[in-house]
Amino acid sequence: MSGAVKGIANWHKVIEGGSDPQALAEILRDDAVFHSPVVHTPQEGKPIVMVYLTAAGATLGNDSFTYLREVVDGDTAVLEFTTEMDGIHINGIDMITFDEEGKIINFKVMVRPLKAMNKVWEMMAAQLKRAENA
Amino acid sequence: MSGAVKGIANWHKVIEGGSDPQALAEILRDDAVFHSPVVHTPQEGKPIVMVYLTAAGATLGNDSFTYLREVVDGDTAVLEFTTEMDGIHINGIDMITFDEEGKIINFKVMVRPLKAMNKVWEMMAAQLKRAENA
Numbered sequence: 001m002s003g004a005v006k007g008i009a010n011w012h013k014v015i016e017g018g019s020d021p022q023a024l025a026e027i028l029r030d031d032a033v034f035h036s037p038v039v040h041t042p043q044e045g046k047p048i049v050m051v052y053l054t055a056a057g058a059t060l061g062n063d064s065f066t067y068l069r070e071v072v073d074g075d076t077a078v079l080e081f082t083t084e085m086d087g088i089h090i091n092g093i094d095m096i097t098f099d100e101e102g103k104i105i106n107f108k109v110m111v112r113p114l115k116a117m118n119k120v121w122e123m124m125a126a127q128l129k130r131a132e133n134a
Numbered sequence: 135m136s137g138a139v140k141g142i143a144n145w146h147k148v149i150e151g152g153s154d155p156q157a158l159a160e161i162l163r164d165d166a167v168f169h170s171p172v173v174h175t176p177q178e179g180k181p182i183v184m185v186y187l188t189a190a191g192a193t194l195g196n197d198s199f200t201y202l203r204e205v206v207d208g209d210t211a212v213l214e215f216t217t218e219m220d221g222i223h224i225n226g227i228d229m230i231t232f233d234e235e236g237k238i239i240n241f242k243v244m245v246r247p248l249k250a251m252n253k254v255w256e257m258m259a260a261q262l263k264r265a266e267n268a
Binding site for chain 2: 035036037038039040069070071072073074076077078080089091092093095108109110111112113114115116117118121
């Protein structure tokens, strides 16, 4: 089983379990990098990647969240998703690179259309603010 | 050779040739659908898809445009690109589905970050306006 195939299985297990921080930590490499749909600058290292993935999960991962298709090639998987926030339809991808053990090296998110981008920006900012004050 | 592999080779040939309309028409199915990074509503049918792909090419396809990686699985290819417009760094994907002959069925574009989305919106609107008035 390739790293990507193992890694995707782990990822689904973690989010189905409600993105428990301990479980999330176990599937991330220490040098993992997160690329936000909103901000250019990469977020580097497991602790900050955990903050972003947890905020993204809390923001996007409501009951309407569904993965539509998986495109898997070599060490990379592109998972297309759809969700809805405040009546705004959101379509996006998680583009994830895995190491040979299936741990996440790189996690990039993109969303469309423009209305979705603006909604994600608003919600992520609020979520990260809450995380900061917690 | 799978439809996707043949289709990607055709796609690269067409854009390297400057996205000539005749060449573009030959690699699109009559029932092709385009999903813009900016607008939710799909654009359906070869004529309108040609207008959007030509506008996208004229907007994004400057000298700094580079494909970074290809993720190919079954009938789908995800091509990640980077480009720059007016000093704004743009990162995005073309998510393309092909039929068995390698013709394009579905073409979806996503971009990040927010600044890039706003720039693409501004430039695509101007480009489509020019196409309308031509």
